Amino acid sequence: MNNPDTLAIDVEAERAWLNAYKADTRLSWSEIGPKMGIPGGTLSPFALNSYNGDNERIARAVFSYRQLLTSQAELAIAMPDRPNYFETPTSRRVTTMLQVAHRGRITVIATAPGLGKTEAVKNYQASVPQVWRATMKPSTGGIMTMQVKILASMGEPDAKGTPLALTTRIERLVRGTGGLLVIDEAQNLGEKALEEVRGWHDETGIGVALVGNEDVLLRLELGSKKDAFARLASRVANRFIARGPMEGDAAALADAWRVDAADQRGFLADVAKRPGALRTCTMVMETAHMLAAAENDALKLAHLQDAWSHLSTRQLAA
Numbered sequence: 001m002n003n004p005d006t007l008a009i010d011v012e013a014e015r016a017w018l019n020a021y022k023a024d025t026r027l028s029w030s031e032i033g034p035k036m037g038i039p040g041g042t043l044s045p046f047a048l049n050s051y052n053g054d055n056e057r058i059a060r061a062v063f064s065y066r067q068l069l070t071s072q073a074e075l076a077i078a079m080p081d082r083p084n085y086f087e088t089p090t091s092r093r094v095t096t097m098l099q100v101a102h103r104g105r106i107t108v109i110a111t112a113p114g115l116g117k118t119e120a121v122k123n124y125q126a127s128v129p130q131v132w133r134a135t136m137k138p139s140t141g142g143i144m145t146m147q148v149k150i151l152a153s154m155g156e157p158d159a160k161g162t163p164l165a166l167t168t169r170i171e172r173l174v175r176g177t178g179g180l181l182v183i184d185e186a187q188n189l190g191e192k193a194l195e196e197v198r199g200w201h202d203e204t205g206i207g208v209a210l211v212g213n214e215d216v217l218l219r220l221e222l223g224s225k226k227d228a229f230a231r232l233a234s235r236v237a238n239r240f241i242a243r244g245p246m247e248g249d250a251a252a253l254a255d256a257w258r259v260d261a262a263d264q265r266g267f268l269a270d271v272a273k274r275p276g277a278l279r280t281c282t283m284v285m286e287t288a289h290m291l292a293a294a295e296n297d298a299l300k301l302a303h304l305q306d307a308w309s310h311l312s313t314r315q316l317a318a
Contacts, residue, residue, distance in 0.1 A: 005060065014059040017066060019047050036065045080289045082282060083256035089246040091120040094211075097240045098124045101207040102131070102180040105237035106198075109211045112243050114279035117211055121182050130179030136188040146193045150181070167196065171204050180207040187215035198235065214241065245272045253278050257285050263301045271308060284308050 022032060029040035029047075036043070038061050045051040046058045094109055094117050101107040111117050118135075125131040134153040140146050147166035151159040154173050159166060174181065183189065183197065194210075201208050250272035254265045271281050287307035292299045 007063075009056060009059045009063055011055050011059040014062040014066075015047060015049065018043070018062050022047070036061045080286065082286070085119055085123045086252055086256040088116060088249040088252040088278070090115045090117070090242055090249050091123075093240050093242070093246070094120040095124055097238055098131075098180065098182070098209055100238050101182075101209040102128070102178075104178070104205045104207050106201055106208045106210070106235045108236050108239045109209060110214045110239070110241050112277060113213065113275070114277035115242055115245060115249070116278055118184055121184060121209075121211060125182070130177045131182065132174075132179065133182040133184060135184040136186060138188050141188050141190045141193060143190075143193050143196050146189060146196070150183075163196075167200070171200055174200065174206040175204040177206070180209060182209045182211060184211045186210040187212040201235065214243070245277050249278060250281065253281050259285075259299075261301070264299070264304055267301060267304050267308075274312070280311065283311060287311070 018032075022029070025032075029044045031040070033040035033043050038058060042051065042053070042058065046055060051058065090111070094111075097107040097109050098121065109117055121133055125133050132150070132153045134146075134150045136146065136149065140149045144163050144166065147163060147170065148159050150170060151157075151166065151173075154170070156169070156173075159169065161169070181197075181200070186194075189197075197208060197210075200206055250269040251265065253272070254268050259265055259268065268281050268284070271284055272278055274280060276283075284304055284307045287310055288299060288303040291303045291306055297303075
């Protein structure tokens with residue numbers, strides 16, 4: 001990697017590359033510009049050799065972007081593709097809860113991070129019709145911000161109106177669909193927002209799956225405001241709680257990555273018990289494959305151990 005500010009940049013060479021890149025990718029200038037930190041309205045005249053400003057500055061930005069693409073391509077050679085979605089015992093339980101909710105019920109899916117619940121939700125959404133998934137954040141914990149987020153998931157971005165108007169719109173969209181609303185990271189919703197969701201369910205019969213960490217369930221059943229959540233908690237048909245990976249989760253991941261060696265599979269099973277669970281296993285596998293590729297070697301236990309050392313200060317015993 002070279003700092004373009006210290007190099008003599010060939011403006012014409014960068015201009016030629018930029019035009020070839022646009023032709024190959026078929027991207028518009030407005031799409032290319034943000035990737036380089038240059039407005040599309042500036043890139044276009046630069047490419048046509050009609051820009052009256054500092055052409056060398058634009059050429060340096062193009063050069064920097066070329067370096068980024070090159071480095072990413074080199075990394076892609078060493079880093080293997082992640083396996084496509086694969087079933088685990090945990091994902092099957094998550095899918096079952098979604099199926100129950102899709103029958104017009106409310107279910108709660110509360111798991112530790114890294115067990116693949118969101119991937120299971122995405123797979124279910126891709127497999128059946130009338131499933132809307134909205135991921136909540138602390139900034140969308142209120143009623144109106146939640147409504148806007150959910151309407152965006154239903155194909156109505158940047159919705160405006162009063163909370164009542166937005167709820168009316170949501171109820172109109174879901175009524176009679178037999179659909180399912182999945183609220184991911186539901187622990188970020190406030191009390192009134194959760195109560196609003198309950199109202200949609202009562203009014204339209206829409207299925208609801210509240211997906212998140214254990215805070216979701218604790219707030220419904222064990223929190224200091226238990227009474228405030230009583231109406232919602234009483235409507236929860238099924239709950240799935242997973243504080244760690246289920247038996248067979250790590251083995252399913254190892255199968256997906258085509259790991260056959262017993263020592264490597266055992267190591268992954270140990271990593272899966274740590275914070276991050278299967279997500280951490282995936283990062284270990286990616287890094288281990290890169291380390292093996294750098295040595296022009298087949299994947300070995302030592303590569304997994306080395307990869308883990310990059311991710312944690314606590315090393316697992318060999």
